[in-house]
Amino acid sequence: xxxxxxxxxxxxxxxxxxxxxxxxxxxxxxxxxxxxxxxxxxxxxxxxxxxxxxxxxxxxxxxxxxxxxxxxxxxxxxxxxxxxxxxxxxxxxxxxxxxxxxxxxxxxxxxxxxxxxxxxxxxxxxxxxxxxxxxxxxxxxxxxxxxxxxxxxxxxxxxxxxxxxxxxxxxxxxxxxxxxxxxxxxxxxxxxxxxxxxxxxxxxxxxxxxxxxxxxxxxxxxxxxxxxxxxxxxxxxxxxxxxxxxxxxxxxxxxxxxxxxxxxxxxxxxxxxxxxxxxxxxxxxxxxxxxxxxxxxxxxxxxxxxxxxxxxxxxxxxxxxxxxxxxxxxxxxxxxxxxxxxxxxxxxxxxxxxxxxxxxxxxxxxxxxxxxxxxxxxxxxxxxxxxxxxxxxxxxxxxxxxxxxxxxxxxxxxxxxxxxxxxxxxxxxxxxxxxxxxxxxxxxxxxxxxxxxxxxxxxxxxxxxxxxxxxxx
Numbered sequence: 001x002x003x004x005x006x007x008x009x010x011x012x013x014x015x016x017x018x019x020x021x022x023x024x025x026x027x028x029x030x031x032x033x034x035x036x037x038x039x040x041x042x043x044x045x046x047x048x049x050x051x052x053x054x055x056x057x058x059x060x061x062x063x064x065x066x067x068x069x070x071x072x073x074x075x076x077x078x079x080x081x082x083x084x085x086x087x088x089x090x091x092x093x094x095x096x097x098x099x100x101x102x103x104x105x106x107x108x109x110x111x112x113x114x115x116x117x118x119x120x121x122x123x124x125x126x127x128x129x130x131x132x133x134x135x136x137x138x139x140x141x142x143x144x145x146x147x148x149x150x151x152x153x154x155x156x157x158x159x160x161x162x163x164x165x166x167x168x169x170x171x172x173x174x175x176x177x178x179x180x181x182x183x184x185x186x187x188x189x190x191x192x193x194x195x196x197x198x199x200x201x202x203x204x205x206x207x208x209x210x211x212x213x214x215x216x217x218x219x220x221x222x223x224x225x226x227x228x229x230x231x232x233x234x235x236x237x238x239x240x241x242x243x244x245x246x247x248x249x250x251x252x253x254x255x256x257x258x259x260x261x262x263x264x265x266x267x268x269x270x271x272x273x274x275x276x277x278x279x280x281x282x283x284x285x286x287x288x289x290x291x292x293x294x295x296x297x298x299x300x301x302x303x304x305x306x307x308x309x310x311x312x313x314x315x316x317x318x319x320x321x322x323x324x325x326x327x328x329x330x331x332x333x334x335x336x337x338x339x340x341x342x343x344x345x346x347x348x349x350x351x352x353x354x355x356x357x358x359x360x361x362x363x364x365x366x367x368x369x370x371x372x373x374x375x376x377x378x379x380x381x382x383x384x385x386x387x388x389x390x391x392x393x394x395x396x397x398x399x400x401x402x403x404x405x406x407x408x409x410x411x412x413x414x415x416x417x418x419x420x421x422x423x424x425x426x427x428x429x430x431x432x433x434x435x436x437x438x439x440x441x442x443x444x445x446x447x448x449x450x451x452x453x454x455x456x457x458x459x460x461x462x463x464x465x466x467x468x469x470x471x472x473x
Contacts, residue, residue, distance in 0.1 A: 010189050014182035021177050022170075029166045036162060040155045044131050045119045052133045052148040055085055059096075061140035067095035082151035084130065087144050095144060106132055110145040121152070129156065191220045195227070207235035243412070252293065255286040262286075299432055310352045310439055314463055317389055318343045318381045320353065324360035325379060328368060335373045339364070343381025347389045350463040351440040359436035359444075360391070362429035363456050367395035371453075387462045394455045400448040408446060409434040433458075 058070040067087045084106060087096040092109035104125045119133045129152040137146055195211045202209050210231060211224040266279040299308075318341070325339045332339050349356075360379075367377045378394040400408055411431040433456075437444045441461050448454035 010185040013185040017181035018178040056137040084149040086147040106147040255290040341379045359433040362433040363393040370397035371395040396453040399450040
């Protein structure tokens with residue numbers, strides 16, 4: 001059955017159009033035929049009743065007691081009409097019958113006091129269909145039963161002619177409608193063919209191309225716009241992937257090149273044990289940097305693949321901030337910086353302690369790197385709006401200009417690449433922090449001004465509140 005079903009949409013549309021139109025035409029033809037038949041039959045009944053009244057006036061009693069029909073009634077066979085008359089006495093005696101009936105009756109003997117009724121149909125013994133009217137007129141002081149019938153032959157002949165015309169016109173009309181519907185469907189779907197051919201030529205190297213949009217307000221135009229929007233997202237994703245691959249390759253090559261260079265220089269001339277220890281120390285530093293970079297890349301890769309499981313638990317956000325600051329406090333001490341953690345200890349979030357702690361560590365480490373020597377780095381935890389909790393990391397660094405703030409959380413993006421590389425940054429810390437916050441349904445933003453410093457604000461959904469300890473006063 002599926003093999004017989006058209007493959008192309010335009011063919012299916014034309015077929016459905018023909019089927020629906022055929023059903024509607026058949027319903028219309030049936031309704032029209034029924035209406036015509038009803039109208040012709042009503043006209044026949046009106047003529048029949050008028051003729052019955054005429055026959056009543058033409059009946060007369062003969063000397064021998066029979067009933068005769070005066071001349072002037074066109075009974076019998078005439079072109080286009082057949083009229084029949086039959087008269088019975090109340091005693092069920094046949095008084096008159098039209099010769100054209102050739103002995104056929106228009107019914108059996110009359111029943112006693114047979115009432116007059118509306119015209120009805122009957123079939124004569126020879127198969128002829130007729131319409132019958134029954135009256136009980138008084139002829140010569142005698143009440144008789146009068147039956148007048150008209151042949152239904154002209155009615156059925158007209159109906160046959162009408163139906164024949166419909167049967168001839170309906171298939172022809174459906175064929176023309178099918179051809180017209182196919183042409184219209186082909187014209188209406190022509191933009192789809194154009195879009196399909198255009199889409200076939202789009203590849204990973206040609207994602208900048210877009211589908212043509214003839215009419216942005218119709219369904220096909222909206223489809224093309226949606227497809228173009230998808231292409232734009234794919235182009236952005238591919239560009240981000242290319243940039244990520246290029247940056248990752250560059251970042252991986254830098255420590256590897258340093259390790260190789262240090263090793264080659266060390267092997268050129270004999271050195272003392274102290275000098276070899278310095279060379280090995282330099283190589284280990286680059287190895288440590290390479291390890292941190294690979295770990296960060298693996299974290300982001302697992303996050304993109306959705307393989308990182310978030311083990312949620314109730315966490316005091318202030319306690320988590322204190323824990324994260326203690327882990328990087330040694331870095332701050334090297335630059336004679338102070339880390340101040342303040343906030344409400346009753347604020348609780350539901351999340352993964354390790355993931356959120358890593359996000360805070362990255363933010364605090366970033367603040368330490370870009371803040372001058374001897375300043376204070378502030379961490380504040382306070383409630384936000386609509387049952388949210390906010391933690392802010394405030395530094396006193398050089399700040400971030402407005403043009404860089406929208407991309408500062410992108411992978412491998414650095415405001416000052418030379419300085420960041422010098423300080424060991426690969427541009428992944430803020431990207432990991434944003435992923436960790438968004439994985440918990442939160443949001444991270446930066447507010448900064450050049451020469452003033454930066455504030456990284458993390459907003460997380462609040463959980464239950466830790467009860468305050470009772471006051472000692």
